[in-house]
Amino acid sequence: MYEDYWNLQARPFENTAIPAFYYPAESAQGTLLKLRYAVENRRGAALLTGGEGLGKTLLAQLLLEQLPEQFTPKVHVVFPYMPADQLLAYIVRELVGVEQSATSTIADSVQAIRRGLSENTRAGKHAVLVIDEAHLVADFNALETLRLLTNLETDGMLDMTLLLVGQTEILPALKRAPAFETRLAVKCMVKALTADETASYVLHRLTTAGARREIFVPEALERLHQITNGAPRRINRLCDLALLIAFAEEQSVISAEQIEAVHEELVAVSTD
Known part of the structure; x- marks a missing residue:
């Protein structure tokens, strides 16, 4: 208009994650460097958190765009607020291209991910899974299931890096899950x-x-x-x-x- x-x-001021409008503030640039380190060194998990409206989603998208081609598949889950079985079925479909049946269990989904990611790793690739709005993953079972995915490895190499992106409300939940927090190779806080x-x-x-x-x-x-x-x-x-x-x-x-x-x-x- x-x-x-x-x-x-x-x-110029659309609230959408358009890379061309990214402004390389000091905090943002430092965050991208740390996250790239975690992914490119095949760490199991990383955390990107900060207050509302600070550009976390844009940083996650920029990270995925900047990664070398061997880091694939790259999946960005933007709304994870669902029961553990549904979340995992969605991840299976997006990550390894397998459609789960209505009767599939969490164990079935984990096995499908294991098989698909193992083939991916043997092909010289490394998967990246971004869970945006991760503070909405209030279901402990869902959080624990995501943690288990960080254990998957093939021939001594981790199959995937999991990046949790969310508001600071996720921090207390992670403190209640110390087994998950210890797997976070990098924890980044975006500043204003x-x-x-x-x-x-x-x-x-x-x-x-x-x-x-x-x-x-x-x-x-x-x-x-x-x-x-x-x-x-x-x-x-x-x-x-x-x-x-x-x-x-x-x-x-x-x-x-x-x-x-x-x-x-x-x-x-x-x-x-």
Whole structure:
């Protein structure tokens, strides 16, 4: 709607995991390095956690894209909130391409995964399984089943790396499952953006979308960081709405006062 007004080729603040809009903040880059280490060295499991809206899913997708071709198959489970048997049946289908019957047990699914991954390992490959929103795996049996998958190995090599991605609510659950926690070769905590990173993040996304001039004045970026605490999802929401309103009001730039007004409008709507 507002792209032509701001001379943009795309909407810069969509809350979707688009790699081209990835901003290499220090915390994010360090996290990617650690996760690549875990996968490329065939570790059994790793953890990526952090608060809501900090870009964990995008980091997981970038990791999968950056891995060398021998790291396959790569499966990304985005909604794991299901009983252990259903979760495992889904993983079997996505990971080794085997459709389980309605009467298949957890043991049947584990055996199907074992056979498929063993063949994969002997072919010189290594599987990667990402469980996103892992804090939703509240079923202890499901968590324990995932742990058992990290034991699978062929000829002395682990068949798969499991990456758990979730909000910090997953940490207490892992503490109650010490056998699982000890298998985590790497534990990463994504941090919010600093004030300088917030400004660079906004500029990066605008430039990627085609912007060639200043749109948010420096004071607006400072206020944006204060309001959002450096959380990318909140930054995206506020910036997107600010661009829309400034377009409707035919403003040439976005000021700190406009950022504040948009924020107050969002707060008012959410509390009514």
